[in-house]
Amino acid sequence: MTNFGGFAGEHLIQFIERIERLEEEKAGIAEDIKEVYAEAKSNGFDIKIMREVIKLRKLEAADRQEQETLIDLYMQALGTLGTDK
Amino acid sequence: MTNFGGFAGEHLIQFIERIERLEEEKAGIAEDIKEVYAEAKSNGFDIKIMREVIKLRKLEAADRQEQETLIDLYMQALGTLGTDK
Amino acid sequence: MTNFGGFAGEHLIQFIERIERLEEEKAGIAEDIKEVYAEAKSNGFDIKIMREVIKLRKLEAADRQEQETLIDLYMQALGTLGTDK
Amino acid sequence: MTNFGGFAGEHLIQFIERIERLEEEKAGIAEDIKEVYAEAKSNGFDIKIMREVIKLRKLEAADRQEQETLIDLYMQALGTLGTDK
DNA sequence: CTGCCATTTTACCGGC
DNA sequence: GCCGGTAAAATGGCAG
Numbered sequence: 001m002t003n004f005g006g007f008a009g010e011h012l013i014q015f016i017e018r019i020e021r022l023e024e025e026k027a028g029i030a031e032d033i034k035e036v037y038a039e040a041k042s043n044g045f046d047i048k049i050m051r052e053v054i055k056l057r058k059l060e061a062a063d064r065q066e067q068e069t070l071i072d073l074y075m076q077a078l079g080t081l082g083t084d085k
Numbered sequence: 086m087t088n089f090g091g092f093a094g095e096h097l098i099q100f101i102e103r104i105e106r107l108e109e110e111k112a113g114i115a116e117d118i119k120e121v122y123a124e125a126k127s128n129g130f131d132i133k134i135m136r137e138v139i140k141l142r143k144l145e146a147a148d149r150q151e152q153e154t155l156i157d158l159y160m161q162a163l164g165t166l167g168t169d170k
Numbered sequence: 171m172t173n174f175g176g177f178a179g180e181h182l183i184q185f186i187e188r189i190e191r192l193e194e195e196k197a198g199i200a201e202d203i204k205e206v207y208a209e210a211k212s213n214g215f216d217i218k219i220m221r222e223v224i225k226l227r228k229l230e231a232a233d234r235q236e237q238e239t240l241i242d243l244y245m246q247a248l249g250t251l252g253t254d255k
Numbered sequence: 256m257t258n259f260g261g262f263a264g265e266h267l268i269q270f271i272e273r274i275e276r277l278e279e280e281k282a283g284i285a286e287d288i289k290e291v292y293a294e295a296k297s298n299g300f301d302i303k304i305m306r307e308v309i310k311l312r313k314l315e316a317a318d319r320q321e322q323e324t325l326i327d328l329y330m331q332a333l334g335t336l337g338t339d340k
Numbered sequence: 341c342t343g344c345c346a347t348t349t350t351a352c353c354g355g356c
Numbered sequence: 357g358c359c360g361g362t363a364a365a366a367t368g369g370c371a372g
Contacts, residue, residue: 178299181298181300182295182300182305185291185294185295185298185300185305186305186308186309186312188291189288189291189292189305189309190309190312192284192287192288192291193288193309195284196281196284196285196288199277199280199281199284200281202277203274203277203278203281206270206273206274206277207274209270210267210270213266213270214263215266215267215270220267220270220271220274223271224271224274224275224278227271227275
């Protein structure tokens with residue numbers, strides 16, 4: 001990874017710029033989210049409660065996900081045990 | 086903001102779901118970024134250093150931005166002087 | 171916060187040493203945890219599954235906690251609305 | 256490791272609960288540490304710098320440790336030479 | 341402006 | 357011994 005002036009350098013620049021573009025997009029979306037909160041607030045909703053609701057829903061989703069992961073692991077374990085391979 | 090079952094409730098749900106969709110998008114992009122880093126890494130680049138580079142470039146951009154803001158201010162000031170607006 | 175040779179310095183040292191002691195304790199407990207995992211493993215249990223179980227239980231606990239927080243927030247909101255204060 | 260309802264299951268639960276208790280303790284200590292930092296901060300100290308100091312002291316401790324290990328090795332070697340064990 | 345929360349970054353640990 | 361993923365530390369940003 002020497003020779004940064006040559007091909008590797010080109011390559012690096014490309015990676016960096018891809019990331020920078022993605023980060024811009026991400027920041028843009030974060031902006032959007034803030035705007036939605038602001039709009040909701042101006043419609044009389046409580047931001048704190050909204051955040052809490054969102055957090056809880058996320059947690060519940062994570063819960064389900066983890067349950068499935070766990071089941072998969074059990075199945076693997078049992079499968080391994082079962083096939084006597 | 087009482088009457089959560091009625092129109093307000095409807096409205097709230099809509100805000101929440103909009104936010105959740107945006108957060109998903111955001112998470113997706115975060116994923117993409119991780120992937121780009123991973124790809125760069127598998128091409129022999131050092132992630133930590135890349136992060137540093139990106140941070141620096143961002144700072145420089147902010148500096149430039151600030152400069153431009155300043156320039157705008159001056160221009161306005163000059164414009165004001167010039168046009169007597 | 172100049173004069174670090176004097177009283178402030180004394181004070182700082184005390185904070186630092188308190189933290190260092192606590193971190194040692196924490197590291198000790200982390201050790202203990204590792205040992206329990208090792209012991210479980212040597213009894214034929216699958217560490218990965220154990221971690222998953224623990225994660226899920228933690229998530230569920232967090233869930234309940236968040237639900238309560240949310241309810242509290244609702245009560246506050248309704249209380250505020252209700253008392254016309 | 257089948258028979259999760261029987262003795263193995265019992266055993267597993269016990270391991271899990273031991274770990275959960277330890278993790279709680281650990282979390283408690285982490286809390287304590289945060290509090291100490293907060294207290295230090297309210298006394299005018301800079302948390303970021305404190306972290307840096309603690310990190311350095313840890314490194315130095317590790318260095319000393321390594322040195323001692325080395326010294327021990329030498330001592331053993333000398334002992335071996337001396338005693339002809 | 342301060343505390344708190346989310347995100348990001350670093351470090352660790354088990355698995356291959 | 358390395359790699360991948362997971363958990364902890366640390367930093368930054370936002371609401372109050």
